Amino acid sequence: MTRKAKWIFAVVFSVLLSIVTVVLIHQYLQRETSRRLEQASGNARNVVVFASELQAGKALNANDLLVRKYPEELISAQWYLESSAGMLIGRQLRSDVQPGEPVSERVLSSNLNNGLSAKLPNGYYAITVETDNLGHHNAMLKTGDVVDIVFVGGSFEQSRQYTAFDNIEIFDVYGVQENFGTYSLTLLIESARVRDFTRALGNPMLVWAREHSSPNVDIWAKGTKQSKVAPWKVQ
Structure with a gap:
């Protein structure tokens, strides 16, 4: 056998040996994987x-x-x-x-979130204010009642400025049953009215109860009403 023939034989033999080795390794890995999966499936x-x-x-x-x-x-x-x-x-x-x-x-959202945020209607904020005039209604205001909130401003040219927020639902009342001198009133305020309502806080506040049957009756604005928040004057 010539040197060239020996070299070709060695190359072919090496290739065949490599192929056999790869096949054997692949078969081993398949058997080992199957064995381990079978073993793990018990647990x-x-x-x-x-x-x-x-x-x-x-x-x-x-x-x-x-x-x-x-x-x-x-x-x-x-x-x-x-x-x-x-x-x-x-x-x-x-x-x-x-x-x-x-x-x-x-x-997952927590099932334990049963706090205030989970109870609020969409598009509303809960704003709690203190007032001492609930006694004027003989403490009859309850959760779900509809009220008008009027903030009393300063005097101007012998008139007094008022800012009114109408048709507001009471979310909670605290202090009535406890016979406190002041009461906390939690109100549902639409998101579009939150800024103006917050600006009005700090002025003396009046709470007027409103009929459920007439939530759309507007007694605060003069002429054509452009906004739910309307300043007005009383002589």
Whole structure:
């Protein structure tokens, strides 16, 4: 055999040996992976994951959830298991999520948030003021009553300036049952009126009760009313 033939034989043999080696390694890795997955499946648990991409604020339903097996040693304490999946129905998302992402408390709005913010209607602020004139209504004002709030300003040319906010719902009353001399009145103020209402705070305040049947009756503005907040004068 010539030197050239020996060299070609060595190259071909090396290539064949490399191919066989790669095949054997691949088979070994497949068998080892299967063995480890089989071994881990004995300790695997069903974890609840998101079925699709969801946006923050979405209330979860059954179609939004799937179950996947995870080795027990990889499961976070905050993840939800299949046995607790029913607790997720109706929960709201705090942030956006991706499909296949395990459901955890990190991305869910807290069910414990039953405070004031959770109870406010959309578009309203709760503003609490102190007043000593609730006794003029014999302490009959209750949560849900509708009132007009009038702030009394300073005198000007023998007249007195007033700023009125009409049709305001009472969210809570504190101090009436406790027989305090002053009372705290929590009012629902529309977001568009918060700035003007805040500016008026500090002036003497009057509280007038209003009928539920006539919330749109306007007694404060003169002529055509341009705003819910209208200054007026009484001689």
